[in-house]
Amino acid sequence: MSIAREARIGVVGVGAMGSGIAQIAAVSGHPVIVVDTDATALARGASGLERAIQRETEKKRMDGAAAAAAIARVQWHHAFAPEALDALAGCELVIEAVVERLDAKRDLFIQLERVVSAECVLATNTSSLPVAAIAAACTHPERVLGVHFFNPAPVMALVEIVPALGTTSGVTARTRALVDSWGKTTVVASDTPGFIVNRIARPFYGEGLRLNDEGIADPATIDWAMRELGGFRMGPFELMDLIGHDVNFTVTRSIFEAFFYDPRYKPSITQQRLVDAGMLGRKTGRGFYDYREGASRPKPYEDRALGAEIFERILVMLINEAIDAVLWRVASPADIDLAVLKGVNYPKGLLAWGDAMGLDRVLTRLTALEQEYGEDRYRPSALLKRMVREGRRFT
Numbered sequence: 001m002s003i004a005r006e007a008r009i010g011v012v013g014v015g016a017m018g019s020g021i022a023q024i025a026a027v028s029g030h031p032v033i034v035v036d037t038d039a040t041a042l043a044r045g046a047s048g049l050e051r052a053i054q055r056e057t058e059k060k061r062m063d064g065a066a067a068a069a070a071i072a073r074v075q076w077h078h079a080f081a082p083e084a085l086d087a088l089a090g091c092e093l094v095i096e097a098v099v100e101r102l103d104a105k106r107d108l109f110i111q112l113e114r115v116v117s118a119e120c121v122l123a124t125n126t127s128s129l130p131v132a133a134i135a136a137a138c139t140h141p142e143r144v145l146g147v148h149f150f151n152p153a154p155v156m157a158l159v160e161i162v163p164a165l166g167t168t169s170g171v172t173a174r175t176r177a178l179v180d181s182w183g184k185t186t187v188v189a190s191d192t193p194g195f196i197v198n199r200i201a202r203p204f205y206g207e208g209l210r211l212n213d214e215g216i217a218d219p220a221t222i223d224w225a226m227r228e229l230g231g232f233r234m235g236p237f238e239l240m241d242l243i244g245h246d247v248n249f250t251v252t253r254s255i256f257e258a259f260f261y262d263p264r265y266k267p268s269i270t271q272q273r274l275v276d277a278g279m280l281g282r283k284t285g286r287g288f289y290d291y292r293e294g295a296s297r298p299k300p301y302e303d304r305a306l307g308a309e310i311f312e313r314i315l316v317m318l319i320n321e322a323i324d325a326v327l328w329r330v331a332s333p334a335d336i337d338l339a340v341l342k343g344v345n346y347p348k349g350l351l352a353w354g355d356a357m358g359l360d361r362v363l364t365r366l367t368a369l370e371q372e373y374g375e376d377r378y379r380p381s382a383l384l385k386r387m388v389r390e391g392r393r394f395t
């Protein structure tokens, strides 16, 4: 049975992500019940949602009556204690977007199961915790799955749907169909660290940092190469400065640890020092670049041969990561390419890019790096080797 447009949707935790998710559901026609333990967060969420929907009318994407109706469909509930969740009783789907702590999420799911019906689907927006570990707190883990939105949720098209070990295929299909009906692009990812996007995108940052650490090029030159020669919207350093080094470093470290210290995901000491120094990027005025008033941006060294070397090294690492994700059945090849197009706005899908570049060239470049450094970090995926040996392509 599908989840209908009139179905009541619950959103627990109304920070950066919860407010955007509530907006999507309300605009799509659902009555939405928002719950947070913090009254200030609720007030901020309510005014933020109203402003965001008003902006849609200014941009003529919505008329005034539809906007007012969407705003009126959201009810805001202050849960004085985490167990005060009764308002969620009639929901058919509850999406959890509270702090990224396993104990907090598990406690919440235990409380949720006491309130909601047996048919209600329980979803987590976690970025880095195993969905299975959250589901394990439940009496009915088969109705629990990950529904991973990207920030800002109303703008970013991609949503990763992550069934856990025990999730039924019906729950996955129903939830995916519902999120599709909200106009999102959904992909199905296995419950593995970083799901699709946060895993595959690691070398964009990691190899950029490495090139800088080795003195091959400075951040301005690496950013220039990735933008001008690679066609990426932003280079790795300007993007890390935007995301915030605290956030980006934490994601990298959690994936490195979750993969039992695989050297491919090794965090950078340079980035850790920025975090230690409180130079978190744009939000603190300094990161790799200086954003304080009067500061000037360093000029890149616009040498096309050097630029091509930088771009190709980062690109082959990204392509290798995408191919390895196919090998480990993280998602289908089509979903892997869709995920980077819609989740991080890469100019091409990485598997299609590998085909266009020539998988043999990707392999040659990685093998040369592996030989030069003698590090497992550069090992080509077994699937890449197999594809080259058999003369196969992804597209």
Ligand SMILES: NC(=O)c1ccc[n+]([C@@H]2O[C@H](COP(=O)([O-])OP(=O)(O)OC[C@H]3O[C@@H](n4cnc5c(N)ncnc54)[C@H](O)[C@@H]3O)[C@@H](O)[C@H]2O)c1
Pocket: 012, 013, 014, 015, 016, 017, 018, 035, 036, 037, 038, 041, 079, 082, 096, 097, 098, 099, 100, 101, 104, 108, 125, 126, 127, 128, 148, 149, 150, 151
């Ligand atoms: N921020 C991002 O870019 C991003 C992207 C994708 C996924 N996520 C994931 O989404 C989740 C939320 O992240 P965020 O950045 O919105 O966090 P946030 O800190 O901005 O908001 C969390 C909110 O949850 C509330 N809260 C905490 N415990 C609660 C409880 N027991 N019951 C009800 N409310 C509670 C807090 O008061 C706060 O308002 C995390 O799991 C995070 O990993 C974040």
